[in-house]
Amino acid sequence: MDKFYVTDCEGPLSINDNAYEIADFFLPDGGEFFSILSNYDDILVEKQIPNYMAGSTLRLILPFFKAYALTERxxxxxxEDHIHMIDGAYTTIKYVQQLMPSYIVSTSYNQYIEALCTKTGFNYNNTYSTILNLDEYELDMNDQDKLLDIYQNILLDSSFxxxxxxxxxxxxxxxxxxLIESVKPVGGIGKRDAIEDIIKKNNYKPENLMYSGDSITDVEALEYANENDxxxxxxxxxxxxxxxxxxxxxxxxNLILAVIANIFKDNGTTGVYEFIYEYNNDPLGAILSNMDDNYITQQLLLSKPSIKLVDENKINDLVDESKQTRNKVRGVNISNLG
Known part of the structure; x- marks a missing residue:
């Protein structure tokens, strides 16, 4: 009956969008270019094309990384130099790993996830990410010139x-x-597959899953946790x-995730729902009665997180509330990515 925690990385743990930031740093107008590819990726996902993986922006950008001579190094x-964690993340990672088995399932490149694990102390063996072997593929000068021309063309005409x-x-x-075909993004169905792999390898029960995510790449994983109670x-x-x-x-x-993990471990899904009801009536009392860690309690009383059960009739209100915080924490450019 062991509970287990699976989380996306970028959003719930870090404020980064590593692939966007790489593009923005190394490529001219790279942030704009990445955003164009991200929007194209989102449209393809929404069209429900068979076998198309959410998060494929990380594949589509790769020929242009090669054109601008990027290496795995x-x-x-x-x-390693650009890991920015959301407030409370270091404490949450340490706390939750002591409560229950914990995993990161991320669409991010493996190079970023390994660097983040080194910095935070998270067990890299308990992670799933998009494996990229960039240096294994060559690009001749003619194709490099062609891709540089294509790059400018996309910036001028970003139509689908x-x-x-x-x-x-x-x-x-x-x-x-x-190179594009070699990369299998861990996004969308890929995240659900990772969760099912975790369950199979460890003989967990789906109803004992706690999952946190923030974007279109998390939909299937969130649905899996939701549908399995x-x-x-x-x-x-x-x-x-x-x-x-x-x-x-x-x-x-994100210390509120530590509180919810603590409640979920002892009282299951029903206990978490009861906490949310209590929290929305008496935040102070709810935190004090469910968390015996003084530091976490103090930080949450200062940050005052909003915690709501999702009601399909109030989706727009929840989106508006979340967007304000999302923009504040991650910045508008990253916040607007799918």
Whole structure:
């Protein structure tokens, strides 16, 4: 009957969007370019194309990383130097790992997740991420020039039709497309598959799952936890994650996840729901009666997180509330990514 915790990384734990930040740092107008690809990726997900993985922006950007001569060493060094955790995350990671088995399932590149684990003390063996072997693929000068021209073309014409033509009719026929095909993003269905792998390997029960995420790549994982009567938390989430969750949290401090994990461990899903009802009537009393760690209690009374059960009739209100905090914590550019 052991409970277990699975979390997305970027959003619930860190304020980074590592791939966006890499593009923004190394590529000209890279943040804008990444956002264009992210929007294209979101549209493809919403079209429900068979076998298409949410989070494929991390694949689509790769030919352009090669065109601008990025290496795995660049990704590693940048990631090590640019890890920014949400307030409370270090304490939450340590606390929850002592409560129950804990896992990170992230769409982020493995280079970033490994760097984050080194910095936070999280067990890298308990992580799933998008494996990238960037250096294994070569790019000749002619294709490099072609991709640099394509890059500028996309910045000038970001329409869905233009991007579809470029990826389906041009890049798909270039040797570098093998790099795209080699990468399997851990997003969407990939995150659900990771959870099922965790359950199978450890003989867990699905109803003992607590999951937290914030974006379109978390939808299937949140739905899995929700449908199996576990805890599905959208943490500073967008409309995609809130619609799939049973709990929506808006907070600039993630220590509230430690409180919920503590309650879930001892009292299950019903106990968490009872806490949320109590919290919305008496925040001070609810925290004090459910957490014996003075530091966590003090921090939460200062940050005053919003914790709501997801009601489909109030989705828009929850999205508006979450968006304000999401923009504040992660910045508007990252916040607007799917």
């Amino acid at each position: 660049d990704l590693i060094e940048f990631s 039709e233009n991007l579809n033509h470029i990826f389906d009719d041009i890049i798909s026929k270039m040797p570098i497309n093998k 576990g805890i599905a938390i959208s943490f500073n989430g967008n409309i995609h994650s809130i619609s799939a969750a049973n709990i929506s949290i808006a907070s600039d401090n």
